[in-house]
Amino acid sequence: MSDAPGKYIPDPDGRNADFYRHLARGTLHLQACEGCARVLHPPRFLCPGCGSEALVFKPSAGQGRIFSWTLTHRPVDPGWAAEGLPYATVVVEMEEGIRLVGGWRGTPDVLCLDLRVQAEVEPATEAFAYLYFRPHVPAHVPPSV
Ligand SMILES: [Zn+2]
Secondary structure (H helix, E strand, O other), X not given: OOOOOOOOOOOOOHHHHHHHHHHHOOOOEEEEEOOOOOEEOOOOOOOOOOOOOOEEEEEOOOEEEEEEEEEEOOOOOXXXXXXXXXXXXXXXXXXXXXXXXXXXXXXXXXXXXXXXXXXXXXXXXXXXXXXXXXXOOOOOOOOOO
């Protein structure tokens, strides 16, 4: 067993709690408006597009593209040093049109704008999970004969 401290585990509340409760079950869900179909993030109580309160969480395929990233060489929380230094935190523009922030799986050397990525969930508690992204590997399609 390692003596290294673990990462801080947040205890989300409000609408963020709904987002992270879905994530803690192992899948990414995004809040969407049933009135106008707009996808929202961060989660809200009212749709900013049509004012509807009919907001539900729908599963996401977790695919998007790198919008931006930053490298951390000296983490404030020493628990993150186990990620390997420097580690990257990425901003991803999801196919649903919203942006999410997450950790990066793998070497930061491959990061570039518009890189296709796939979400990956690391549950921590029943109420919280860490969100990561890794390069998207397209499914193998055999050549047609
Ligand atoms: Zn709406």
